[in-house]
Every structure is written in C-alpha cells, then in structure tokens.
Amino acid sequence: MIIDLIRVTSFSTLCSIALVNSYYNQLARYSQQRELTIDLANVEDSKFRRRLEYIEKNGLLPAIRRIKVSYTWTDEERDTWGGRAPGSTDLPPTLYELIPDMTGLVDFIWTAGAVPEKLLSTLQDQPEVRLHTNIEFNPCYHPLVVFPPEDVDRLQNNPNLASLGIDVLYWEARGCTGYTHPIKRVLQSCPNLRNLKIDIRKATNVRVFGRVVMPSEYIGFGFTEGHRPAPLRELQLLEYPFSPLGKQMYEEQNYWANGFEWSQLKRLKTRYVSLALRIMPKLISIRDVDFGANLPEAETEAEARTFYQQVPVLLESIVVPSLTDVGMGGLRRHGPNLRKLEIHRQGSSSGRKWRWAAVDVDRIRWIRDACPRLEELGINVSRDGAWPYDVFDAIASLPRLRSLRIWFELDLRNLSNVVRPYVTFSEAGKIFKYLHERAARNGSRLQELEIVSGSPPSSSSGRLTQSVEPFFIMSTSFRCLVSERDDEASNGVFSVQCLQLSKEENELLRKLEEMDTTTSPTNPEVAGPVSTAFDWARYGMETLGMLEGSTVDMEPPHPRAAVELPNV
Numbered sequence: 001m002i003i004d005l006i007r008v009t010s011f012s013t014l015c016s017i018a019l020v021n022s023y024y025n026q027l028a029r030y031s032q033q034r035e036l037t038i039d040l041a042n043v044e045d046s047k048f049r050r051r052l053e054y055i056e057k058n059g060l061l062p063a064i065r066r067i068k069v070s071y072t073w074t075d076e077e078r079d080t081w082g083g084r085a086p087g088s089t090d091l092p093p094t095l096y097e098l099i100p101d102m103t104g105l106v107d108f109i110w111t112a113g114a115v116p117e118k119l120l121s122t123l124q125d126q127p128e129v130r131l132h133t134n135i136e137f138n139p140c141y142h143p144l145v146v147f148p149p150e151d152v153d154r155l156q157n158n159p160n161l162a163s164l165g166i167d168v169l170y171w172e173a174r175g176c177t178g179y180t181h182p183i184k185r186v187l188q189s190c191p192n193l194r195n196l197k198i199d200i201r202k203a204t205n206v207r208v209f210g211r212v213v214m215p216s217e218y219i220g221f222g223f224t225e226g227h228r229p230a231p232l233r234e235l236q237l238l239e240y241p242f243s244p245l246g247k248q249m250y251e252e253q254n255y256w257a258n259g260f261e262w263s264q265l266k267r268l269k270t271r272y273v274s275l276a277l278r279i280m281p282k283l284i285s286i287r288d289v290d291f292g293a294n295l296p297e298a299e300t301e302a303e304a305r306t307f308y309q310q311v312p313v314l315l316e317s318i319v320v321p322s323l324t325d326v327g328m329g330g331l332r333r334h335g336p337n338l339r340k341l342e343i344h345r346q347g348s349s350s351g352r353k354w355r356w357a358a359v360d361v362d363r364i365r366w367i368r369d370a371c372p373r374l375e376e377l378g379i380n381v382s383r384d385g386a387w388p389y390d391v392f393d394a395i396a397s398l399p400r401l402r403s404l405r406i407w408f409e410l411d412l413r414n415l416s417n418v419v420r421p422y423v424t425f426s427e428a429g430k431i432f433k434y435l436h437e438r439a440a441r442n443g444s445r446l447q448e449l450e451i452v453s454g455s456p457p458s459s460s461s462g463r464l465t466q467s468v469e470p471f472f473i474m475s476t477s478f479r480c481l482v483s484e485r486d487d488e489a490s491n492g493v494f495s496v497q498c499l500q501l502s503k504e505e506n507e508l509l510r511k512l513e514e515m516d517t518t519t520s521p522t523n524p525e526v527a528g529p530v531s532t533a534f535d536w537a538r539y540g541m542e543t544l545g546m547l548e549g550s551t552v553d554m555e556p557p558h559p560r561a562a563v564e565l566p567n568v
Contacts (some may be wrong), residue, residue: 003031012068012484019240033063040071040112043092050095067539069110073145077423079175089113089144096122106534108160113144115150123160130162130192137168137179139203152182156189163195168471169203174216176241184221184374187229194281197230197236214244223255231261237270238293253278269319273303280311290319292346301325319378321345322357335370342378344407346455354409358382374398378405387431396438396446403448404435410454410475412541422540423453423476430495432480436492450499452477453540474538476500498537505534512538 003014018028031054042048071089089112099105099122108123110133123129133155135147155161166183172178180200187193202214219241242249257278259282266285269285270276271293289311291304301324306332308318314337320326323343331338345357358380359367366372378396381391395404421427423474432449439446453474471514476498497506508530 002032003027029058030060030063032413033060035066035068036064038067038091038095039435040068040069040089040091042072045456052098056098061098064102065104066107066109068109070111071145089118099123100125105408107162109133114290115155117154120154120158120160124158127159129160131158131160132163132195133161133168134165135179135183136165139171139175139217149178149182152179152186155186158186158190158217159192161186161193164190165195165197166195166200168200170200170204173217173219176202176215176219180219180221180241184223184227187221188223191230191448193230194232195234196232198240199238201239202241215546216244218243219317220247221330223259226259228260231264233264234267235265235270237268237272237275239273241259242272251272253427257282271306273300277303277307280307284312286311286313286316287341287374290342290343291325292315292319292321292342297384305330316340317376318342323359323363324356331367332370335367336372337350338371338374340376341367341371341374342376342405344378344380344455351411353465355382356382358409359391361390364391365397368394368398373400375400376403376405378407379400379407380407382409383419383421384391387421387427387433392431392435394440396444397442398439399442399444401439401444401446404446405450406454407452407455410541412474418541422542423451423478423541425478425496425498425537426513427540428478428480429494429513432494432496433492436482436494447482449480450477451480464557474536474541476533476540478537498533500533501531501537503559505531505537509534509538526544 003017014028014031018025020133036055038048055064059265091561096118105126106128107130108119110119110131114138115131115133120131123131135152137146137149155164164186167177168179170179187196198351220243242252253272253275256275260279262279262282263284265279265283267290268276268286269289269290269292270281272292273291276289276291288309303365304320304325305327308315308326317332317340318326318334318338319340321343322345324330331341343357343359345353360382364379367377377395381388395401408423409419428449429452430452435449436446452475477500479497479499481495481497483489483495485493496510498509501509
C-alpha cells in the first residue's frame with residue numbers, strides 16, 4: 001500500500017495524513033501498527049499496556065507485520081560479578097494469547113537471551129512467521145542475559161527459524177565446543193534458515209607474533225559426510241575457529257565450498273578471502289560482497305583482487321579496506337552496476353595504512369567516471385590544517401549520490417599537535433551544507449551524510465575487540481539529514497545529530513549553535529545534561545592540547561551497542 005511506503009519514508013507525513021479525515025485516519029492508524037516493539041525491561045510500563053489494549057480493542061492485531069523483542073540491559077544487570085539479576089525475559093501472558101490473532105505477522109525478532117520454549121511452540125502453529133534470533137554468550141555477562149548452551153538445542157528442527165546470529169566469546173576450548181556442537185545440530189536441521197552470522201572468537205589479550213593463541217584441538221562445527229545448513233541467502237562469517245593447522249583449515253574450507261549450496265547466496269561479508277575465492281565460481285546470485293575487515297597480507301589482497309575480477313556476476317555493493325583490495329580492473333568491471341562502494345580500513349584511525357586507504361581528488365574522479373550509478377559512498381578523507389574542499393567538490397560531482405560517509409583521521413599520538421580542523425557538531429553542519437549545495441548544482445540529490453572522527457574496532461555483533469585502544473572512545477560521529485518535507489528540503493533545511501549523544505544533549509548543542517559560540521552550557525536558557533561525549537562533540541579535540549600531564553576521562557561516551565542480527 002502507498003500508505004505503508006509513506007510510513008517508511010516519512011513518518012511525520014503519515015501523522016499529517018491521519019488528520020485529513022476519518023477515512024485517512026483509519027488508514028494511517030492501521031499502518032502505524034505494522035511494527036510492535038517490546039522492551040522486556042519496561043513491559044509492565046503503563047504506556048505499553050495502553051497501546052496493547054488500543055490495538056486489541058480497535059481490531060488492529062491483523063495490521064502487525066513485525067514484532068521486535070529486546071531487553072535494555074543496564075551495566076549492573078549485565079555484570080556477573082555482583083550485579084542484580086535482570087527481570088523477566090519472557091513475554092507477558094496476554095501477548096501469547098494475542099499472537100494467533102495477528103494474522104498478518106511475518107517477522108518475529110527476539111534479542112533478549114534464550115528464546116522461550118512457549119514462544120517457539122506458539123510460532124510453530126503459524127508456519128508463515130519467520131523467526132530471527134541471536135545466540136550470544138559473553139563469560140562476563142549475567143547468565144540470564146546470555147543464551148545458555150543447554151538451551152540451544154531447543155532451536156533444532158524449527159521451521160520458523162529464518163535468521164540466526166552467533167556471537168560467542170570463549171576463554172577455552174570447552175567453552176567453545178559447548179556452543180559449536182549444538183549449533184551444528186541447529187544449522188543442519190532448520191530447513192528455512194536463510195541468513196546466518198557467525199562471530200565466534202577467543203577472549204584473550206595473549207598474542208604470539210601478533211596473533212591470538214588458539215586452542216590446539218579442533219573446536220569448530222565439524223561438518224562431515226554431507227552435513228550442511230540449508231541454502232543461505234546471506235552469510236556474515238566474521239570470526240570462526242577453523243582448524244588451527246593450515247592444511248586442515250583449508251580442508252575444512254574446501255568442504256564448506258564443495259558441500260554447501262551457494263547458488264542462492266546474495267550477500268557475503270567475511271575476512272576469510274581464501275574461502276570466498278573457493279566458493280566464487282558458484283556465486284551466481286551474489287550482489288553484495290564485504291571484505292571490510294583488515295586484509296593484512298599481500299597474498300590476501302591479491303586473492304581479493306582475483307575474486308572481484310572473476311566472480312561470475314556483476315556486483316551492486318563492494319566494501320573493502322583500500323582501493324588496492326578491489327583493484328582498478330575489478331572496480332572498472334563492476335562499476336557500471338555498482339550502487340554502493342565503501343573503502344575504509346576498520347579499527348584504524350591514523351597512521352600510514354590509514355592514509356594509504358584515504359581517497360584523494362584523482363581517485364574520486366576516477367570512481368565517478370567508473371561508477372556512474374553510485375548512490376552510497378564511504379571513504380577515508382585526509383586533512384592537514386584545512387578542510388579538503390577540492391575532495392568535497394569532487395564528491396559533489398557524483399551524479400546519483402544519495403548517502404555519504406566520511407571517516408576523518410583521529411591521530412592522538414601527540415596531544416600538542418592533534419590533526420586539525422577539529423571534527424565538531426558545528427563543522428559537520430558546515431561540511432554538509434557545502435556538499436549539499438554543490439551536489440544540487442550538479443543535479444545530484446545528496447540526502448544524508450555521516451562524518452566519523454576515528455574508527456573504533458568492532459565486530460558486527462557490537463562487541464569491541466579485546467585490544468581496544470583507549471583513545472578510540474574519543475571517536476565521535478555526526479549524521480546530517482535533509483528534511484523530510486519537500487518545501488524545507490528545497491530550501492536546504494537539514495538536521496545534525498551526534499550519534500553518541502542523547503536527544504536532549506543534541507537539542508542543547510543545536511541551541512548553543514544558534515546562540516553565541518561562547519555561551520556556556522550552564523546558561524539558564526540552554527542548561528541541560530553535559531557529558532564528556534558532549535564536550536568532544538562541541539569542541540572536538542581542542543581541549544587535548546592542554547592535557548599534557550593531566551588525566552583524560554576514558555569513560556565510554558556511548559551506551560553498549562545493541563546486538564545486530566543478519567538483515568531481515
């Protein structure tokens with residue numbers, strides 16, 4: 001329905017439509033109930049109960065297409081050591097009674113620990129509903145927060161399971177096999193599993209020659225004798241304990257390549273380029289390939305270039321650490337079909353490798369000519385005492401660019417000589433205004449810009465890696481977005497938001513921006529919450545030059561990231 005498209009693209013417009021007359025009000029109210037979000041930490045909240053009563057009373061249960069269940073864990077609840085136990089991680093009984101009447105339900109997303117057996121049995125009576133969940137374990141978290149290994153088997157033979165994320169952090173081999181063995185049984189027994197994310201990594205800082213020391217025994221899934229998961233459409237293989245011995249590791253990769261069904265795979269995200277190269281001839285449906293993790297060895301970079309030059313279909317999306325990883329030949333081959341291109345080295349914020357991955361004016365122009373249909377672009381951009389307006393001008397000349405992401409260098413090795421200009425709330429707005437105006441002159445409609453100062457190392461699960469540099473917490477990001485209203489958008493109206501700050505803190509920044517730049521946050525007109533992250537967003541690294549001999553507040557400026565599932 002058109003009304004659903006309006007809800008997705010401009011929710012404020014949907015609210016305006018609801019005011020036209022009773023007919024449109026009914027259409028809008030029906031569309032507004034497409035998604036039901038439940039936070040089990042606040043499930044007894046009167047606002048949630050009133051909404052549930054409203055939906056049931058007005059016959060809107062069939063309107064619900066998606067249910068998202070989560071639990072907002074506090075640090076105290078997450079912490080095994082002395083933290084209080086979380087509240088209930090099960091659905092309210094009333095909701096179980098209402099699910100059979102949600103005849104339009106398509107997706108049920110559960111990210112609140114182990115999926116209750118009652119929910120699994122309830123959904124099996126509705127085979128058209130797709131279940132999306134995550135098996136997460138961190139040895140430092142409270143047992144009720146994680147998905148215990150003894151509960152994994154309850155997902156076996158589940159016809160609803162469509163997406164599964166596996167985020168396991170282990171200390172020793174036994175802790176890993178406690179999950180990999182039952183997960184293997186789940187993977188080979190669920191016929192409708194289509195999206196899979198695997199992130200199984202060792203929790204240790206002990207490294208030998210730069211590598212994490214892995215257990216000597218085999219701790220992986222151990223697929224043999226025809227065992228395999230159902231045909232996948234999306235695979236995110238971030239970390240997996242392949243056999244520690246080189247020959248056996250490649251034997252396991254060969255089994256995956258020859259024993260699994262790859263013809264339906266549309267999206268692949270992995271750092272295991274050797275596996276990608278093995279399955280490459282069978283990827284006849286692939287559209288999106290992400291090698292965004294660091295590819296440290298020249299041999300791996302060569303394998304990546306070979307992959308892009310020989311994969312049997314043209315790609316729509318490419319993510320690589322540097323332009324050399326795809327190669328000019330590979331980019332020229334896929335360029336006419338490419339919609340998204342990201343060239344960024346994850347977990348790196350400065351240094352020679354970061355600068356090698358940075359994109360200059362000549363490369364931007366080459367990308368523009370090779371990729372005429374590019375709509376999304378993400379790149380590293382260098383600066384040295386001034387904003388690189390020549391690079392901005394080249395970016396603005398991309399004819400179909402809609403979304404842009406720029407990473408700026410965050411080099412804190414010398415606090416008295418931090419890279420300038422500083423990335424701040426104010427400067428982010430000025431950069432977007434400059435880009436948006438010049439893009440419009442070139443006939444392009446740039447709608448969104450995200451600016452990142454630094455690049456925290458992370459896995460897609462949202463866990464920071466075990467060797468996080470403390471200064472990465474100073475990484476700040478801003479999102480600039482053109483107004484949803486056509487009349488405002490035509491006049492260049494846009495919003496700026498710091499992604500590390502709350503709604504209230506962003507509003508305070510906006511007020512300060514409108515007033516004198518010297519205005520203090522304690523001024524009664526703009527007084528509000530102020531955090532360390534607020535200062536990073538307002539002043540950038542300006543204060544660091546005065547910190548020699550002082551202590552820098554290393555409290556993380558943002559809350560724990562939510563668990564990320566495979567795309568639904």
